[in-house]
Amino acid sequence: MKTDELTGKLNKYIERREILNNLAKSTIKNYNTSNKLFISYLISNNINDINNDNINNILENYMIYLKKEKTNSYSSINKYLQHIILFLNTLELAINIQLPKDNSKNKKIKYLKPEEIQEVINSIPKDNIRDRTIIQTLYRTGLRVSELANLTKQNIDLNATEKTIVIDVKDGKGGKDRTVYIDHDTLKLINNMIYKRTRKGKEDKNDYLFIARTGNQLQTRDIERIVKKYAIATDKRLAKDGIKSNHENKLTPHTLRHSYTIYLLNVAKRPINEVQELLGHTNITTTQIYSKVDNETIKKGYDKIEWD
DSSP: OBGGGHHHHHHHHHHHHHHHSOOOHHHHHHHHHHHHHHHHHHHHTTOOBOOTTTHHHHHHHHHHHHHHTSOOOHHHHHHHHHHHHHHHHTTTOOOOOOOOOOGGGGSOOOOOOHHHHHHHHHTSOTTOHHHHHHHHHHHHHOOOHHHHHTOBGGGBOTTOOSSEEEEEEOSOGGGOOEEEEEEHHHHHHHHHHHHHHHOTTOOOSSSBSSBOTTSSBOOHHHHHHHHHHHHHHHHHHHHHTTOOOOHHHHOSHHHHHHHHHHIIIIISOOOHHHHHHHHTOSSHHHHHGGGGOOHHHHHHHHHTOOOO
């Protein structure tokens, strides 16, 4: 297979997956990006042909490149290679490589306690309602960052008066729709955010809930940068008071999802099957990982034991 033929083959492959498998747009984008980067690697290294004799060696060298040159985690490398191998299998190439062992699944899940998240919120300027709303919504809904970025005004009743408000998540992970909930205080923040950008006769350019100052939809990377900015700001602010913190290392949109999950299971004591539905986990064993995390809760429980 000539390398210069791969892009055309990839476009047809992506189209088939999108239509026949009905995958989420974010999933299709990830498949496309992983394979385009691989094709660029082939071109930049003057690899003009891939076949059964060289493909496994090429893939092994690509994994080394991703680790040494691009400093990707093993989790990311495995994800990229899985996308690439699925595509290459359609070209009837004999793939026979072993993906690197990913020990990240054995690592302790990073999360923040409610008071640590509050410190982050305290670091956001009071007039920056959008950024405050982003972080609070991530924490109080457990949404994935891509799901937050894709929320529109139609996904939520902005005029709701109930204590708990429904958010309809459309086309989430795996192309699945699901329902999550927010509290009325967070809805009030959302409405204040919208009011601030639409006052004095201004109009939103689109229906996305979270937008950039240009009026365009905030992308996942934009949200990740916003969260990281306030993680760093929080560490600096607390350091001035002689308090050592590690928000920069711990805080991401996904650790806010972790924090939400641990709060529901270990503090709010919500049933695990209920939390599974809120998170959109297909398998309950994925949710069970979080129920084993909070050692402080375990210690407090042990403290209460009366030994005869």
